[in-house]
Amino acid sequence: MKLGFSEAEEAFRAECAAWLQAQMTGEFADIRGIHTLTDMPERRKEWEQHLGKHGWGCIGWPRQWGGRDATLAEQVIFAEEYARSGAPGRINHIGIELAGPTILAFGTEEQKQRFLPDIAAGKTIFCQGFSEPNAGSDLASVRTKGRLESGEWVVNGQKIWTSLAHISDWIFVVARTEEGSKGPKGLTFLMMPLDQDGIEVRGIRQINGDAEFNETFFTDARCPADSLIGNIGDGWKIAMGLLAFERGVSTLGQQMGFRNELDAIIAAAKDNGAANDPLIRQRIAKAEIGLRLMRYGALRMLSNSDHSKIDGAALTYKIQWASWRRDLGELAMDVLGQAGEIAGGSAYEWGMLPNLFLFSRSDTIYGGTNQIQRNLIAERGLGMPREPRGDL
Amino acid sequence: MMDFTLNEEQLMFAETARQLFADMSGPDQWLEQMESGAARIEARWNAIAENGLGLLLLPEASGGMGLGELDFALIAEQAGYAALPDPLVESAGVAAPLLAAIDPEHPLLADPSVSIAIQHPQNPLVADADVAGGIILHRDGEAWLAAPDQVTLTPRESIDPFRRLFAVAWDTASATRLGQADWDLALDRGALFSAAQGLGLAQRAVDMAVDYAKDRQQFGKPIGTYQAVKHHLATAQVAIEFARPVVQAAAAELAHGDVQSRARVSHAKLVALEAADNAARISIQVHGAMGYSWEVDVHLFLKRALALTNSWGTPYFHRQRVAQRIFTQPTGPDQTFAREIEHA
Ligand SMILES: Cc1cc2nc3c(=O)[nH]c(=O)nc-3n(C[C@H](O)[C@H](O)[C@H](O)COP(=O)(O)OP(=O)(O)OC[C@H]3O[C@@H](n4cnc5c(N)ncnc54)[C@H](O)[C@@H]3O)c2cc1C
Numbered sequence: 112m113k114l115g116f117s118e119a120e121e122a123f124r125a126e127c128a129a130w131l132q133a134q135m136t137g138e139f140a141d142i143r144g145i146h147t148l149t150d151m152p153e154r155r156k157e158w159e160q161h162l163g164k165h166g167w168g169c170i171g172w173p174r175q176w177g178g179r180d181a182t183l184a185e186q187v188i189f190a191e192e193y194a195r196s197g198a199p200g201r202i203n204h205i206g207i208e209l210a211g212p213t214i215l216a217f218g219t220e221e222q223k224q225r226f227l228p229d230i231a232a233g234k235t236i237f238c239q240g241f242s243e244p245n246a247g248s249d250l251a252s253v254r255t256k257g258r259l260e261s262g263e264w265v266v267n268g269q270k271i272w273t274s275l276a277h278i279s280d281w282i283f284v285v286a287r288t289e290e291g292s293k294g295p296k297g298l299t300f301l302m303m304p305l306d307q308d309g310i311e312v313r314g315i316r317q318i319n320g321d322a323e324f325n326e327t328f329f330t331d332a333r334c335p336a337d338s339l340i341g342n343i344g345d346g347w348k349i350a351m352g353l354l355a356f357e358r359g360v361s362t363l364g365q366q367m368g369f370r371n372e373l374d375a376i377i378a379a380a381k382d383n384g385a386a387n388d389p390l391i392r393q394r395i396a397k398a399e400i401g402l403r404l405m406r407y408g409a410l411r412m413l414s415n416s417d418h419s420k421i422d423g424a425a426l427t428y429k430i431q432w433a434s435w436r437r438d439l440g441e442l443a444m445d446v447l448g449q450a451g452e453i454a455g456g457s458a459y460e461w462g463m464l465p466n467l468f469l470f471s472r473s474d475t476i477y478g479g480t481n482q483i484q485r486n487l488i489a490e491r492g493l494g495m496p497r498e499p500r501g502d503l
Numbered sequence: 504m505m506d507f508t509l510n511e512e513q514l515m516f517a518e519t520a521r522q523l524f525a526d527m528s529g530p531d532q533w534l535e536q537m538e539s540g541a542a543r544i545e546a547r548w549n550a551i552a553e554n555g556l557g558l559l560l561l562p563e564a565s566g567g568m569g570l571g572e573l574d575f576a577l578i579a580e581q582a583g584y585a586a587l588p589d590p591l592v593e594s595a596g597v598a599a600p601l602l603a604a605i606d607p608e609h610p611l612l613a614d615p616s617v618s619i620a621i622q623h624p625q626n627p628l629v630a631d632a633d634v635a636g637g638i639i640l641h642r643d644g645e646a647w648l649a650a651p652d653q654v655t656l657t658p659r660e661s662i663d664p665f666r667r668l669f670a671v672a673w674d675t676a677s678a679t680r681l682g683q684a685d686w687d688l689a690l691d692r693g694a695l696f697s698a699a700q701g702l703g704l705a706q707r708a709v710d711m712a713v714d715y716a717k718d719r720q721q722f723g724k725p726i727g728t729y730q731a732v733k734h735h736l737a738t739a740q741v742a743i744e745f746a747r748p749v750v751q752a753a754a755a756e757l758a759h760g761d762v763q764s765r766a767r768v769s770h771a772k773l774v775a776l777e778a779a780d781n782a783a784r785i786s787i788q789v790h791g792a793m794g795y796s797w798e799v800d801v802h803l804f805l806k807r808a809l810a811l812t813n814s815w816g817t818p819y820f821h822r823q824r825v826a827q828r829i830f831t832q833p834t835g836p837d838q839t840f841a842r843e844i845e846h847a
Contacts, residue, residue: 247791249721272792316797318805324792388819449627449813453668454660465662472787472805473795480791482731498729500722 116184124188127167131196134161145199146463148323152278155202159233168231169207172215176223177231187409194367202275206230206237210283210302213353217341226281226302238279238305240270240327241350248483250285251295251347255329257286259336264301266309266332272477276312276325279305284329285346298346303334319469320459354479366405369436372467373398376443379464385446394442401435426492430484433474440471507748509577512570517577519554523547524585530800536588537664542634543589552616557595564607565599572692573754576699580750583703583779586803588665590631594618596696598639601689605646605681611637625690625816628668632656639681640673646684653677663810664803691757691765693815694772698750700811701775705743705782708804712736712786715793726789735785742778750775766828769821776818779808 116124135143139161142154162168163177171186172178181189201207211230214222229235246253255268266286276282282303289297305312309332314322341349377395380386386395408428443464444451451465461469475481489495509517527547536544551557559575561567579592598619602609611619617636622629624641632638633651640647640654654673661668713736716727726732753771756764783805787794794801812818832838 242792245720247721249723252721252723318787318795318797318802320797324796390819390822444809445818448817448819452662452810452813453628454662457658457660459660459664461662469662472784473792475788476791476795480788482729482788485731500724 120184120188123185124192127189127192131192131198135196135198142199143197146466147321148200149321155199159203163231163233168233169211172231176227191367194371203236205239206235209239209353209356210237212356213340216352217349235281236279238273238276238282240273240282240284242272243269244271248480253285253287255286257288257299257301262336263333264338266329268329270327272324273327274324276327277314281305285350288343295347297344299343300340300346300349301334302338303332307332309333319461319466369402372439373402375463376446380446391446398439398442405432427488429479430481436474437471440468444468507751513574513577517581520556520578520581523550523554524581524587528585528587548589549616551591557591557615560596560600562603562607565603565612572695572757573751576695576750576754579696579699580703583700584707586807590618592696593621593630597621597689597692601684602639605684622671623689626814628659629671631667632669632671640678646681647678648681649673649678661810663806666810688760690815691768695753695757695768697811697815698771698775701779702747702750704779704804704808708782708786709736709739711801712789715790732789739782739785742781746774746778762828762831766825769824773818773821776808776812783808
């Protein structure tokens, strides 16, 4: 056992830090510290392209496709330094962490050439069209239909909660392509351009006042016949592969963002005297312990070269960080007291900590709710009998 | 021992309030008011006045009914259940009685459709100050009164979309001196009625989630079938059931104005708003992404609970008051219910 990073890794850290710092105090200082996913979309698209141009767009990808072949440890280091620099959340998170790896793993050579370089360059922003009004936790019951018609896929139906669809270029969709099929069978994974008459995107307001997610309607929406990943009917397999990416490495680097949030809480507590309240002190200590717990968990996961074991650990990781961050949001409000309840300006717009409180209510919902995560850990991880569910 | 049964008159007023709010403060009206940004819906405010809901705590000498805190707490609970945007609770539960204690015949008290706002040392901002007939102000222990146009009001955006808060700047030259006022009693009433609203908020959050869990199907069954969902809601309900008698006992004893009754009010505020906060969070979780969206209304209950948690004394303040009882009064098995036994 050995803790910490190697010298080469520390050198890499210094390189990332220097570059990011220079951007965030220079050309992109105006987008530093933005804590929502929706503010200043145009500047953030420029930022994505700037990252791409300098080879920092998707460092974990192969060089061939615009990446740097970065190791897991390097990816984590980059994500940490990214958060430390105050750079804004990646609006192409879905493209880089989900669509890209899925195309890499399951796409054809032609699809790789078509999509990967543009994602890496920050020119193609992707969103995720999985959930539907009646298919949330129960993703396999999607109803959006796709059929092949004279060399094109024609898609009809509705997706919902599609994050950032309003600023994205492409959407990947799980559609039912076999008439009369049920559950995980008969689904196909399609990539569709959003800019077409058959697709309409309508914003949905969230409890923090922001409108990050959308309803996405498909009315005879179209994409070429070769827009599917895998084969017809493979949709479930591909979607599950993608969700494994979602639960895996992509979340590890979050910890530095969490560190920033905890530090802001500590600063606020010192500033307003809440740090003198023994109960608050105890909870801050508890939050710090929880953060370090995740840190060790991540380092252990990274040091494990056996990827099947990484998947096992990743299974428990989502519920851990989501619950921790939700508690952090509550702590933030208790530290701020009356001030936390008042917006800075006259609009319903929130500073970092009240926004953390509001936004973190969704951490335990998206990407698999806490209840679903516990079911997975108990049933898949511990091999316990499945809770009786419906016929599907 | 204590008797927790409510009398017919109490139940009747609570029922009137429940019905009125059910008709006039529901999802349609919340939406309407959020979209228009209007300070209030006039028809609803007039109905509240016509039904005398604001008169319960006012002494008879001021044209009120001279009833007690428990009676009004039942109305406040209903206001919580309906996330009522109007200033009924603070105006009729705190401000008007304070004014009546100083000057029972004050003209502001004559018209029940006129609301009164109140500034209290524990609350940095004043709610609904712009629509009030008068604002009771605080300086060096004395109460002053001013009309909204005699002071400078700066709106401040609250996390609760229906809470209309203002910073008030004023000077004595443009206000009327009322004299000494019982600010401690005002605080106790504000805290108690916040607690009562908390009970209503909590129950509504649970009821919404229960309805949704019966209706929403995933994996071919209503999500309420799954124990993870059921257990969450059962836990929320347990907290409500245990908070309710604490609120009622605090209401019944509030008039004592001593270290015991204050600790009890504090206890009530802590547990009722914790129950509300917890129920609202669980309700959001049970609603999934729906619960995280603005249109589904559950968030209103989370936000009102948060706003009330921090008004009329923060949790820190109220835990201190409970601690003060513990460390200044005799303790022991015979002291736990001392007041109740004395009254048996
Ligand atoms: C901020 C945010 C962003 C999102 N972005 C996207 C996106 O970009 N693309 C996309 O496709 N989707 C997105 N989603 C949707 C997200 O994936 C779903 O919200 C999630 O899968 C849960 O589905 P649901 O909301 O329909 O809740 P439901 O599945 O209806 O669940 C409601 C409640 O029932 C519980 N429940 C359901 N089934 C069970 C069971 N078997 N056992 C125990 N409890 C159960 C749940 O835990 C939850 O508490 C987003 C959601 C949020 C909140």
